[in-house]
Amino acid sequence: MYIEQLKNKKYSLGSYIPIPLGFILLMFFNFLMSDGVDTNEVIQQTISMIGVNLTFVVLVGPLAFGLLLVLFWVKFVQGQTLRSLTTSRAKVDWKRIFFSFFLWGTITTAMILVLYYTQPENFVWNFKPEKFFIFLILAIILVPMQTSFEEYLFRAHMMQGIGLATNSRLIPLIVTSVLFGLMHIANPEVGKIGYIIMVYYIGTGFFLGIMTLMDEGLELALGFHAANNLVGALLLTADWTAFQTNSIFKDLSEPSAGFDVLTPVFVIFPILLFIFSKVYNWKNWKEKLTGKLIVTNEIDTVANDSKL
Known part of the structure; x- marks a missing residue:
């Protein structure tokens, strides 16, 4: 199983602390620095100086680099395999990643097009071929790295470390979901909508965490998160979002x-969990989400490995 598989290995719990602690301190520092500062105004000023595409690189680049840092630490400092960081299966299931990506990418595209055709007064055509295709290349490279960094940090490195330290599944689910939400507290969306939007960010953290624990791997979360940020950034932008793109x-x-915060968390995400549960035959929800870690002599690393 995703966390249990590491109980048979001798990993130092102390090796799980430096990267999450460093990131939390950096997040706290950024929040203090942005307190009383109009984050959106700063973004707009940066765009006026260096343009939309370079601003995107400045904002997303450090998070993309963070992926390399996490993977290097896990592989060469902890000595943990990247496969065990990603999944409990014998190998990473790319079909799961692509299924999740295309499912959510299709739903996102459909919702945006429906809104565009039913409420045309709320949208303008923003397509500028030269700038868009440059952005397309940057986004295809950087966005999956950025989203994978967040997944490998929260749903993998931190969830496994906290799980091993507490012998629990529920505690790492709660802690990583709340921290994932708080990571977004300095986003300009918070200033625009208010702190109620933290329901969406923390709720998304719970959704991705539940998906990871129930599926005993990170694949579905990786696909969903990449589709959410990439498809959204390519199709739609606004002057009040963290991703202001071409x-x-x-x-x-x-x-x-209501629509932007509560509907995804309380309507759309539960429906997606239901779909995934049927496709991959998820069972024992209570035990997998709230139970203690159980270690047997032989852990079935291909549990719930239903194929599409």
Whole structure:
């Protein structure tokens, strides 16, 4: 199983602390520095100086680099295999990654197009071929690295470390989900919508954490997160979001706490979990989400490995 598989190895719990602690301290420092500062205004000033695409690189690049740091640490400092960091299966299931990516990418595209055709007054055509295709290349490279960094940090490195330290599944689910949400507290969306949007960020953390624990691997979360950020960035931008890009459409509407915050967490995400549970035959929800770690002599590393 995803966390249990490491109980048979002699990993130092202390080796799980430096990267999460360093990131939390950096996150706290950034929050203090941004307190009282209009983050969106800073982004707009940066865009006016170096342009949209370079601003995107400046914002996303450090997180993309963070992926390399986490993978290097796990592989060469902890001595843990990248396979065991990613999944409990005998090998990484790329079909799961692509299924999750294309499922959520298709749903996201459909929702944006429906809004565009039903509420055309809220959108403008933002497509500028030269700038868009440069951004497309940058996004295809950097966004999956950025989202994978967040998944490998929270749902892999931290979840496994906290799970081993507490012999629990529920504690790492709660801690990593809350920290994942708090990571976004300095985003300009918070200033625009208010702290109610933390329900969305923390709720997304719980959704990705539940997905990881139930599926005994990170693959579905990797695919979903990459699709969420990449497809969204390519299709739609707004002047009040963290990702202000050379996308195809621009949203002129005012965000609402109901549709933009509550609907995904309490309607869409539960439906997605239901779909995944049927496709991959998830069972024993209570034990997998709240139970203690159970270690047997032979851990079935291909449990729930249903194929599409």
